[in-house]
Amino acid sequence: MNLADALRSAIEPDRVREQVPLAQSTTLKAGGTADLVVSAHSVGDVVAVQRLASLHGAPVAVLGAGSNLIVADDGVRGIVLRVDGLAWTDIDGDLATIGAGTMNAHAVRAMHKAGYVGAEFLALVPGQFGGSVAMNAGTRWGELSDVLDAVTIVTAAAEVQRLTLGDLKPAYRHGGVPVGAVVVSGVIRVERGDAATARERVREEKRYRGQTQPYQEPCFGSSFANPPGDAAGRLIEAVGAQGVALGRRGDQREARELHRELERRDRAGSCRIDGVGAQVRSRRNRYRAASGGSCVWV
Numbered sequence: 001m002n003l004a005d006a007l008r009s010a011i012e013p014d015r016v017r018e019q020v021p022l023a024q025s026t027t028l029k030a031g032g033t034a035d036l037v038v039s040a041h042s043v044g045d046v047v048a049v050q051r052l053a054s055l056h057g058a059p060v061a062v063l064g065a066g067s068n069l070i071v072a073d074d075g076v077r078g079i080v081l082r083v084d085g086l087a088w089t090d091i092d093g094d095l096a097t098i099g100a101g102t103m104n105a106h107a108v109r110a111m112h113k114a115g116y117v118g119a120e121f122l123a124l125v126p127g128q129f130g131g132s133v134a135m136n137a138g139t140r141w142g143e144l145s146d147v148l149d150a151v152t153i154v155t156a157a158a159e160v161q162r163l164t165l166g167d168l169k170p171a172y173r174h175g176g177v178p179v180g181a182v183v184v185s186g187v188i189r190v191e192r193g194d195a196a197t198a199r200e201r202v203r204e205e206k207r208y209r210g211q212t213q214p215y216q217e218p219c220f221g222s223s224f225a226n227p228p229g230d231a232a233g234r235l236i237e238a239v240g241a242q243g244v245a246l247g248r249r250g251d252q253r254e255a256r257e258l259h260r261e262l263e264r265r266d267r268a269g270s271c272r273i274d275g276v277g278a279q280v281r282s283r284r285n286r287y288r289a290a291s292g293g294s295c296v297w298v
């Protein structure tokens, strides 16, 4: 039995699709086709996918909300696993358990509705909870590792494991999730508090971000981490590495321009992300050299 049929016999057949274009599943709205896309609705589904992938020697790539990745023009071989079906937020005392497929904003909304506060920064990150664990997502208000207690993963060997923050050892925009593992849920610390004020603070920050960041345009967020004591956008401009980036949000605009370039190439009938990636890489190298090697590409 081939891999697609084996997957169809292990989980609901209509949740296994072949030759699926991925562009519309990423915020950049570009990229190729996946051989197989599987939608998991339970931890058992994820275990089945990992087991069959390993049996057939097929790679597994997890696609969350697609807000921090570039799909290659040539697409993705093997299995693209979606965990949108693992979407829930359960609050018990001062711990909230969140399914990997939950949109961050929904998790924070559920928290506020139950009268809890404590992870408002998550509402500003336009990804799923699992993707945000993988990226140790954060804002100037804090990052996931500040509130994360533990995660449940399914390893590449199809074992369900619970890892604590100490096991993960997260770093800046790097969650420390073992290679090949799929995050299925995580537990964060929350506390009873003034949810109405917290909700309003989130609203205000979203308004501000809406004015200063290209949420409505195809992009994948910031390209560079802020170096200690400085701002990436300012440095990019200071060293003339911005190419087309303008203004104090230079790093954001670089991502926006990347998409414009893609659109231009698409109209010309040759939308090649890889070529544009080389342009971005060359700007990154100039930036890194000029910033004394302190730049971090995120």
Ligand SMILES: Cc1cc2nc3c(=O)[nH]c(=O)nc-3n(C[C@H](O)[C@H](O)[C@H](O)COP(=O)(O)OP(=O)(O)OC[C@H]3O[C@@H](n4cnc5c(N)ncnc54)[C@H](O)[C@@H]3O)c2cc1C
Pocket (backbone or CB within 6 Å): 027, 061, 062, 063, 064, 065, 066, 067, 068, 069, 083, 100, 124, 125, 126, 127, 128, 129, 130, 131, 132, 133, 134, 135, 136, 137, 138, 139, 177, 181, 182, 183, 184, 213, 214, 215, 219, 220, 221, 222
């Ligand atoms: C306009 C805009 C603003 C942004 N602002 C911020 C910000 O302020 N702070 C910030 O940190 N990020 C920001 N981002 C980036 C992005 O939203 C975050 O990195 C987010 O956490 C990615 O989640 P995702 O579900 O979209 O992951 P994806 O982009 O789908 O995936 C990212 C990586 O995580 C892996 N992954 C996804 N889900 C899982 C899983 N369940 N198990 C294991 N691995 C998984 C993927 O394989 C991939 O390697 C922004 C992006 C945009 C477009």
